[in-house]
Amino acid sequence: MLPDNTRPHGGNGHGHGHRHPVNFDPTATEPDPHAQTPWHGRPFRLGIGGPVGSGKTALTAALCRALGGAVNLAVVTNDIYTTEDADFLRAAGVLDPDRVEAVQTGACPHTAIRDDITANLDAVDRLTERHPGLELVIVESGGDNLTAVFSRGLADRQIFVVDVAGGDKVPRKGGPGVTTADLLVINKIDLADHVGADMAVMVSDAHRMRGALPVITQSLTRTPNAPDVADWVRAQLAVPLGV
Amino acid sequence: MPGTRGGLAVLALADSRFPNGGHVHSGGVEEAVARGLITDVGHLREFLFGRLRSAGLVAAVFAAAAAHAAAGRRADWPGLDAELDARTPSPAQRAASRAQGWGLLRAGRAAWQSQALSDLVSTTGRPHHPLVLGVLITASGAGARDAALVAGYHSVSGPSSAAVRLLGLDPFAVNALLIELTAELDDLADTASASAHLPPADLPAPGSPALDLLAESHDHHHREEVRLFAS
Ligand SMILES: Nc1nc2c(ncn2[C@@H]2O[C@H](COP(=O)(O)OP(=O)(O)O)[C@@H](O)[C@H]2O)c(=O)[nH]1
Numbered sequence: 001m002l003p004d005n006t007r008p009h010g011g012n013g014h015g016h017g018h019r020h021p022v023n024f025d026p027t028a029t030e031p032d033p034h035a036q037t038p039w040h041g042r043p044f045r046l047g048i049g050g051p052v053g054s055g056k057t058a059l060t061a062a063l064c065r066a067l068g069g070a071v072n073l074a075v076v077t078n079d080i081y082t083t084e085d086a087d088f089l090r091a092a093g094v095l096d097p098d099r100v101e102a103v104q105t106g107a108c109p110h111t112a113i114r115d116d117i118t119a120n121l122d123a124v125d126r127l128t129e130r131h132p133g134l135e136l137v138i139v140e141s142g143g144d145n146l147t148a149v150f151s152r153g154l155a156d157r158q159i160f161v162v163d164v165a166g167g168d169k170v171p172r173k174g175g176p177g178v179t180t181a182d183l184l185v186i187n188k189i190d191l192a193d194h195v196g197a198d199m200a201v202m203v204s205d206a207h208r209m210r211g212a213l214p215v216i217t218q219s220l221t222r223t224p225n226a227p228d229v230a231d232w233v234r235a236q237l238a239v240p241l242g243v
Numbered sequence: 244m245p246g247t248r249g250g251l252a253v254l255a256l257a258d259s260r261f262p263n264g265g266h267v268h269s270g271g272v273e274e275a276v277a278r279g280l281i282t283d284v285g286h287l288r289e290f291l292f293g294r295l296r297s298a299g300l301v302a303a304v305f306a307a308a309a310a311h312a313a314a315g316r317r318a319d320w321p322g323l324d325a326e327l328d329a330r331t332p333s334p335a336q337r338a339a340s341r342a343q344g345w346g347l348l349r350a351g352r353a354a355w356q357s358q359a360l361s362d363l364v365s366t367t368g369r370p371h372h373p374l375v376l377g378v379l380i381t382a383s384g385a386g387a388r389d390a391a392l393v394a395g396y397h398s399v400s401g402p403s404s405a406a407v408r409l410l411g412l413d414p415f416a417v418n419a420l421l422i423e424l425t426a427e428l429d430d431l432a433d434t435a436s437a438s439a440h441l442p443p444a445d446l447p448a449p450g451s452p453a454l455d456l457l458a459e460s461h462d463h464h465h466r467e468e469v470r471l472f473a474s
């Protein structure tokens with residue numbers, strides 16, 4: 001079976017007919033006509049992107065610890081050191097090895113999560129077949145530059161992780177990762193003093209670049225279970241996609 | 244002679260940006276580079292010529308035969324699929340071909356309506372890439388020779404961009420190498436389209452033991468190591 005996302009708009013891509021995309025009638029009860037990846041009992045796909053070393057794998061492990069008890073989850077990793085990431089998750093005791101799938105990205109990590117998501121969808125399919133009832137697949141991107149974002153065809157929601165040690169100018173530099181991700185995480189705030197980063201500037205720049213989209217600051221050395229991000233993910237899971 | 248119909252689809256299917264997962268396959272280049280068999284443009288030239296004449300020809304022959312079969316009424320999809328298996332001795336290469344076929348199917352179903360495509364899938368499960376390609380070419384109104392051209396081009400375009408990424412080769416020099424293959428690719432398309440009407444078992448069967456071995460060792464040696472490409 002091909003996954004349902006081959007026809008994201010239910011048929012020929014013109015499913016919303018001639019209706020106006022926004023209904024201004026506050027009493028209207030019709031379904032949201034916006035194109036959304038439908039929720040048809042397939043796992044929720046959460047993308048975690050960001051530069052090399054910002055803490056994507058550490059956050060993935062934290063989410064596995066925080067959510068693994070209550071949520072049936074699995075991980076797809078796109079890192080070069082694929083077995084290392086899998087080993088890390090195994091050693092951390094947070095995930096069975098058969099719940100981790102590694103993707104080869106053809107030396108082009110942003111292509112594999114954005115322009116041609118085939119290899120990642122194949123990995124998600126393998127996990128879904130192996131683990132009936134899978135509810136959440138976390139897809140960790142390979143470390144990439146600030147322009148690399150997940151295709152909406154692959155990730156239902158995406159988190160972009162930057163770190164304080166990368167410099168407090170990163171949020172200001174913008175790029176689609178910082179400006180459009182559903183959640184921006186500024187990680188390693190424990191290091192701010194050591195690298196002379198101004199947290200107030202970083203956070204206010206982030207909000208200025210992102211408008212209403214949320215920003216979470218955290219340190220995984222101080223709070224290894226990433227409680228704020230885990231709460232955000234729980235909230236996303238609670239809302240069926242497309243509703 | 245009428246010009247190619249369905250030209251846009253032919254060009255889109257040949258384009259490396261077509262989203263069917265081709266960019267994660269190096270066609271043996273990653274393993275050859277790891278073994279020091281390809282270090283410069285000269286080595287890559289030999290590799291690409293060899294690949295086009297062997298793996299490229301097999302793919303082109305089956306893409307053309309699939310395009311021909313899709314245009315007719317009685318297609319032997321299991322026969323074509325099995326005969327392509329028989330011409331692909333390396334399990335790793337068979338897996339790579341089926342993985343890319345599945346990727347092409349996913350992208351193809353979102354873009355084309357084709358009864359032949361449904362028949363191909365219902366009778367073979369996870370068909371080989373050249374068969375899916377041939378069916379989509381016919382669904383677009385193009386012909387068996389176009390299918391062969393695209394399949395032959397794929398056999399060298401992906402490996403050449405893998406070489407650029409892995410070795411940092413001069414992209415202009417590598418692109419010039421591809422263009423050097425112009426006459427070869429025309430000959431290959433002629434050969435492949437001339438055999439497109441044959442029964443599956445009678446289709447040409449050129450072999451490439453070196454590529455088979457590279458694919459196998461890529462699979463074995465890199466299972467536990469750093470590997471950037473899936474094949
Ligand atoms: N000090 C500090 N180090 C962290 C934090 N989060 C992750 N790290 C470390 O940063 C390094 C890179 O993390 P990793 O998750 O592998 O980064 P990735 O490349 O984005 O996956 C590792 O050594 C982590 O232990 C944090 O909040 N504070």
Ligand SMILES: [Mg+2]
Nearest residue numbers: 056057079085
């Ligand atoms: Mg990582």
